[in-house]
Structures are given as C-alpha cells and as structure tokens.
Amino acid sequence: MTTGAGRNPPRRGVFPPLPDDLEHRLGLPMAEDNPLGFTAVLAADELAEVLEAGERVLDDYGLNAEFVPAGHGGRLSGLDRMVYVLRTACRRDPVLGLGYGMSSLMAAVNVWTSGSRRQQERVAELLLGNRKLACAFHELEHGNDLARAEFVATPSGAPGADSFVLSGRKQVIGNVERADAIVLFARTGQGPGSRSHSLLLLDMATLPRDGYRYLPRFHTSGLRGMALGGIEFLNCPVPASSVVGVEGHALETALRAFQITKVALPGSSAGILDTALRTAVRFTLGRRLYGRKVADLPYPRGILGDAFADLLVSDCFAMSVTRALHVLPGEGSTPTAAVKLLVPTVLVEATKRLSALLGAQFYLRSGEYSMMQKLVRDSQPSAFVHASRSACRMSILPQLPLLARRGWSSGVPAPAQVFRPGGSLPPLRFEELSLSSRGQDHLGASLLALAGKLPGGSAAHREVQSLVDLFAGEWSRLSEACSGLPPRELTVTASPLSYRLADRYALLLAAGCCVGVWLESQDGADPFLRHPSWLIAVLTRLAARLGRPRQAIPDHVQSHLFGELLRRYHDSRAFDLSGQQLMEWHP
C-alpha cells in the first residue's frame, strides 16, 4: 500500500498490506471523476444498476480467489481476512461488496463442505476464472423455512437413466442470470423431515436450453443495484452426479456451510457503518449550528462515539467467531447464529442514528451527504437476508440447555489466537463444521473464565472489572434459566421468554469476545486497543441492550473514544479493529 504510509505509519499490522491492495484500486472516494467514487456509486444506485467499473476492479483484483481455499489454488487461508476484503468493497458500495461475490461464496461453501473433489475443482476453476455462482435456495412462499421448500428434483423414471428432473421456481436469487453454475436446493424425498432435500450443483452451460427460464428481476429498496432474479425449471433433466454430498442431506450441509456466510455477511456489512460514521463525522465537522461546529456539541459527539463503539463490538464479535471456526470448527453452530442475530441489528440501528444526526441532509438524494440515505437503505437487508433473526434464534435455542449444563462453566476459554485478528490460523476444516456443538462452547466459556484474569491497577481497569462482573452475573443467570428449559420450550412454539434467551446469549457472547480481544491486545502495538477505554465503551453499549436502564458511555471514556475517532478520520484510517489505512476522504 502506498497511500499516506509515509505520513501515518500503520500502527498495527493486522493484515500485511498487499501490493495490489483493493482499497488502493478503488481510488479516492470523494473524487468526482473517479469511476469508483461515491458519485459514480450513487449514479448507479439511482439507475438500480450494479457499478460496472467496480465489478471490473474486483475481477482484476481476483476477489473470488478470497473464496477459494489455498488447496484449490485460491487465497482463502483465514476467514477474517476474507471478511476484511469484502468489507473494503462494502465501505465503498454495499451493492458492490455484497452483490459481486456473496452469491458465489454462499454457493461455494456448500461445495467445500460436502462436494466431491470433482465438484470442488470445477467451482474453484469457475471462481478463479472470475465467473459467478448463484445459490438458489429461496422460494418466496417459504422464505427461511427451508424444510418446506417445494422445488422438486424427481429421479427420472427412464430405466438406466441416472438423472433427476427439475421443476419449480427459485426467487430473489442474487446473480442467478449471471451465474455459470448454480447450487440449488431441491426436494428429493416425500417426507416432511430434514432428510428430504438435496443440493445440486448445476453447470448451466450443460443444461438443455428449454429446460429453464429466468424470471423477471426483483427490485428492492435497499441494495437497489443488486441483480436479484429468479429461475424456473421446466422438467429439466440433470445428471445424478450433480448432487452435492449425500442425497437427502441438503439441510444438514447448508446449516453447516452457512455458518461461514452467517458471519461473513454481517462482518462485511460492518463496512456500511464505517462509511456512515465517516460521512457523519464529515458532516459534524463541516456544519455549524447555533454558532458552533456540530462536532463540538456533546450530543452529536455522543452519537458518533456510540457508533464507533458499535462498530468495534461488531468487529470483535464477527472477527472472533470467524477465527473460532478455524480453531474450534465443531462449535460454530451457535456462535455464528448469534453473530447473525445481533450484529446486523447493531449495524442497522447505528447507521440509522447517524443518519438522524444529519437532519434534513440525510433525507436528500443529492448533495454532499447523499451517501447516507443509500447506506440506511443498504444496511437494512442484512438483518433478514440469509437467516432471519427468528431463524437464528431457532438454531440457538435448542442447544442452550446442554451448553448451559456443560459448556459455559468449563472454565476453559477459547484459545487466545481466536481473539487476535490477523494472527495466523490453522486451515479451515470444512468437514468438521457441525450441526451441533454437543454442549461444547469455549467461546461462551471465555467471559467467565477471563473475568478473574483481568489486569488491575488504574481506575479504568476497575471500571472494566465491574462491567465484566456484571456480564459474568448475567451469564450465571442465563445458565440457570437455560438449564431448566423443558423440551417443549426448545421448538418453534417456544414462549417468547425462551426465545429471548437466545438474544441474551448473543449479547453475552459478544461481550466475551470483546473482553478476549482487549486482553489479547495488551501486548500489541496499538495504544488505543491496549487502553481500557474502548472496552468500557463497548461493554456499556452491550449492557444497554440487556434491558437495564440505559447508561451513557462515561465522559472520560467518551472523550478518549472521540479523540481516536477524529484521529482516524483525519488520517483516513478504518474505524474497525484493523484501523487500516484507507484512501483519503479529503482531496
């Protein structure tokens, strides 16, 4: 990376900057004539088109290689790195960041998890050749309820024929018309249960032309430029070798594989909040109210500080959980659902509060701050696409009693490397991703285990301790409530009070990850991350979600946080844990 490195040496080597850094390729965001700048991004949004120049840059960069494991010739060695790369694109344009590759990633993880060697090679070949994949699960009538999906693949009756016949529709599918291959979720059995569906990897070029047709595009309010389409199969024959993994195991494969994307999506979307925050800071520095700069008024500063803390919470949580998938692959089912449950909500709310700070300027689709209305719209889908909050609660709830009885009180925290963003990781073992963590949750055990090992000393450290003790108390209460849950309270008809235990779990898990990241930063180079201030801030923000009387971030913490926020703004550095150098915002 070349930008500004002379003036502001990176404080922290989260990820070694690459020579062909994506951020650099995207150019100056505020430059009017940059075909990848905000002006171009907004123009594409108005036309509900994807930013073509942006897609070309991602092609040149070879973004898809981030989705392909090193063993297949790609660059996927750590999921956290992949998320950072996607976040870089999301900071510039969420449609680009999510629309270019998320469909390919969602399709590919299923193949890495359960596909044959041949299928994996084919997918790697397509991705590394800059082709797109689509992931066709969704049917408008059934949404997140995959087990009810109606699309059928029937074994062809012809004697000796080793094939299926497809018929049905898949709707609201990203990139479906642009995809060379589609991973399709289809009913292959009659039963109502979880073993009646199979995944099929379809090479579109090999299918008969009259076997399918594309449906009209779906238009959305958020992520307007996203190419969302549909496909209808009309008695289309496909070879039986299309099945990914074991026939009838689609639901299982998807629930395992999507653990990756359930974190990758919110983790990448954190880039939306980064740009919203930068836009808001810019506004408060440029605007005067009542004879003063808005950025000098305590209330706007409070909102900015809160959003900064919210971004750090999101990053700590998403980063730790992606890293935990490498280190503790069998324990990912509940933490990944917890990230998808909590982080999008945090991001959406924070983006919305920032937009309110802009007053009428937020409402304009023209002018200097018009990215804000787009970011507000674009942030919203992350809360329900891929897995709704209720679907996430349903993945967590049934496991809570066993986790409470076995996992959380083990006293053994997750290995330290989980909490060190950018540090080395063992390769991801897709085959070990598991539907259930069988009562093991080292990430969950971390907060209680670390609560007694916090450094003492200053008044700030004592504040940390008392917040951590508060969360530890909440863990004990959660544990108690969960261990006593009767089986009928673990199903979709569970009472709302039981459902809400899943929300609490997500909050406490996030708190534990923040504590872990802070502790592991103590020997790091970044004085901001070493300091207790940000931890006090993020824990205060999380505590406010526990249903207690809302406490504001303490003044001394707020001013420390705000100082860092302004420094990063002026130095054009990311607001997330990486603090990485970005292209200049103020040409």
Added chain:
Amino acid sequence: MAELDRLMDAAACHGGPFSPSYSARLDRTEEFPAEAVRVLDEFGVHRYFVPARFGGRQAELPEVVDLLRAVARRDLTVAIAYGKTFLGVTPVWAGGTSEQSAWLARQVLENAMVTWALTERGHGADLMSGEVGATRTADGWQLDGAKWLINNATRAPLVLLLARTDAGGGPRGFSLFLVDKRSLEPGSYTCLPKEPLHGIRGADISGIDFHEAKLPADAVVNAAGTGFEIVLKSLQVTRTVCTALSLGAADHALRLAADFTQGRMVYGRRLSELPGVRWVLGEAIAGALLAEVVTVVATRSIHTLTGEMSVISAIVKALVPELVEDLITAVGELLGARGQLIDEYADGLFQKLDRDHRIVAIFDGSTTVNRNALINQFPVLDRRYRKGGYDEPGLNRAADLTGSLPELDTSALTLLSKAGCSVVQSVPKAVAEIRRLGAQEAAPDSVVRQAREFGEAVDGVLAELAEHRPERHDVPAGAFALAQRYEACFAGAACLRLWLHNVGVATDRATLWRDATWLSGCLARVLALLGAGQEADAARAYESLAEVLLATEGGAVPSILTDVPTAEPRVRA
C-alpha cells in the same frame, strides 16, 4: 370522518388516486399526488385547517389529527403534501391581526395552498441564523434571499415566511410575512427545483428565492420583530398535530403486519401462530397504542393545558415518531424480503412508508431540537414535581374523552411552561388510584404491579432530573438520554390518566379495554423504555394485544378511540 373515509375508499378502487398501485407509481416517478389532493379538496379537509371563528370547521385540534391520520394511513406522501397548509396557517391564527386572519381564512376556504417557509440552506434547524432578509421601504418591505427545503414552495401560491428584519438578529430580529406569490412582480422570485429525496418522493420539497421582492406594509404578521415568538408558539401546536402522520404510518404498518403474518405459512403453521412472532406483533401494537395515547392527550392538552405546551409539544414530537420508527423496524423484520421488494408484495408500500415516515422526525423541529427544548425546561419540571400538585381541571379535561374541549386560546401559549408538566406531576396520584382500584378488584394485579413499578421508575427519573445542572451551550449527551426517559414518564402517565378517566364508559365489546389490556401493554412498553418491568408481564400483555390485532377485521387496526363514546366536537366559549 366516515365521509372522508368513504371518499378515499372509493378513490382506492380501480387504480384510483388512493389505490396502492397508484401510490407506488407516483413514488417511483416522483410525481406530486395531485389527484389525491383533489379528493381531499372535494371533501374539504382544508376547512378543518380554519378555526370556526374565521368561518372554518375547526373546533378541536383532535379532529385535525383524525383527518391527517386517516389520510396518512393510506399514503403518507399525500398527507404531508396536503397537511402543509395547516402548518402555514396556524401561525396567522396565533399571531395575525383579525384582518389578516380573515383574509387568509377566505383564501384557504377557497382551496389555496399555504406553505410555511422557515429553513434555509446551511442553517437547517438553526432559525436564528436565517439570512433571508426583509428591509423597510417607503411603502412596505423588500424581501431578499432563499428559503430551501420547503414543502410546497413551488406549488403553493401563499407563503408564510420568516425573515430577518433586524440585521443584528436575535429573538426580536425576525418577522413573519404573509407573501402572496400571485401579486409579486414577475421576476422578483424564483422557485428552486424540487429536491430528490429518500422518501415522500412525490412531494414538492423545493425552495423559493426572492430578489428585491416588494411586499405591502401589511404583509408583516402582527408586528415587526414578533416573528420568532409567533413561530415558537405556533410550533407547539403544529408539532403536536404532526404526530398524526406517525399514527397513520403505524396503522398502515400494523395492517400490513397482520395481513402478512396471517397469510404466511412457516413450519406448517401460520406465522401469526408462533409465540415469538406474536410477541413482536404485540410489542408493535403496544408501541402504536402508546403513540396514540400520547398524541390524543397532547392534542387535547392544546385546549386545556395550553400554557404547558412548550413541554408537551417537545415530548410528543420527539417520542411519537421514534416509537413509530421502532415499530416499523419490527414490522420490517417480520415481513423480511417482502418488506424490501418494490413491486412484489402489497405494491411495495411497506418500504415506501418506511422511507416516507423518516421525514416526520426531521421536519417541524427534529427530535434533537425537541429534546433540547425539553432539556431547557428541566429546572421547572424538577421544581414542580418536587412541589407536587398539578392543573387538575385542565388535565381531567384533556384525559376525559367524553367531554368536549374549549376553544383554543392562543394567547395562553407561552415560551416556557410555568406550571411544569401536569401529566407527569399527576403520576403519584394516578398510581394511588390504580392501587385503590386494584384493592377493589377493579384493576388486574399485573396492572397494579406495573403501575407501581412505573411510579418508582418515574421517581428515579425525576431524581436524576434534580441532579441535572443546566448548561447553556454544552448540553451534555446524558441529558438527552434523560429527556428520552422523561418522555417515557409522560407517556406512561398519559396512559394511566386516559384509562382512569374512560374505563367506566368503554363499551362492553371493547376488547382493548377489557382487563385493562391496552393499559398493560402500553405500560410494558413504557417500562421497557425505562429499563424496568418484568418480561413475564410484558409477554402476557403483548400476547393479548396480538390477539386483538389478529381479530380486527376490515382493514382496521386496534385503537383505544374506537370503543369510547366521544363527545361531538363543538366550539364552546
């Protein structure tokens, strides 16, 4: 009301101007809803913008709220485009001479649109920095400068405008002018282009730029230098009435939620049968009813607690849009992908109302501006609460839905409430009353418990208020959080009052009133805002409310107003 509803229903058929497909199309093409406005003109909604004493039909402001809400429920853009005239005329009723008022009343009754032009580029909410200036000439005034982001600035022939009349500015440095664009010299003004917006895309949000425009001497409302004060007092009325827009949006969102969850099958059941979903629905209705109660009590208070409106209007304008934004977010999550799709489900009206509604928290004083206004009055609120006592007759009339209201006496509006806030100051007494009813088994135990918890929470908030030290410039961030909690206190208190005054007359079929269902749900919502209360009480209350919503038919949503025999509005001296 029934007649207006009939007209709008008729105009909703066959792709008419109030049909969902029509609304969706105008949103897409960003066209002004002129045909819908004609339907409202035909009914004569504008007659309710003119007080009876000037020949209009406005007897009580709650009527205006009902009308705007009924329109907003169908299309928020139309309500905002049409309702702007109410904002444009109210300051003249409050501050104009009788000749000015009579003239303006005739104009409005003849269907002339009036706009209220306060904001300018670069200053927004900071009206005192306004640069549009009027200077005296031999026979009147000369006006220069541009007002920007003004609803109907291009379409309205009449502009009520705030201009600097003293170069030094200050509270006495501004005046209101009633400008008739039709009688200005050609070339002395230009309308600025309509701005592309996030929501209310069809509305005419534009601006007007004056170049040495000559105004007659009598264009100044009241007297030179009174503009700022008239604006601040009028805003107390308009901010309160504006929340009707939020109520309409809430009605619309809840209807979409009820229809969707009843039609959608998941896991082999209707979505509406899942307890987790019912909590979300119940909580959303509780939010909507709370918004309704706050608006109803606040709007009635304009007539009966007029001197306290500086507090009440700030509370209602900050709180109600926020409550409704929260419920829109919750409904959006229930709808999932369907809420985002523009032409796939319900004509994409959910995503439209979501975008449209966000303007309510911005215009006519943003949430921040209103919280600031409330914070400025913390000292008197603290003092009055500690002292105890409140305007009992005024509060009783505000809360008793069966009684009619006195005519609004605009001269009783004050910049700062001297009496504090009667609604909040009445909490200890209201809680005691609920306990007494509980002892007689006339109020359910859970409500008695919630009321007690609420009373304690209010004491807690007021104790914090007592600790607050006023700062002229650097209002601490914590004060805003405290203001938010004070608003919740007001909301809970309004619920207790409304319930106590009307439970006796609610009809038997009133499911919302039976077992204090709505009160319990609203208190649960308030307690959650205050970080108090028990989840089990909330769960029970929300479940009952969800039940009521799902049983409400005919495109309606539950309202506490449905089952109380309210008095016919009439003007009383």
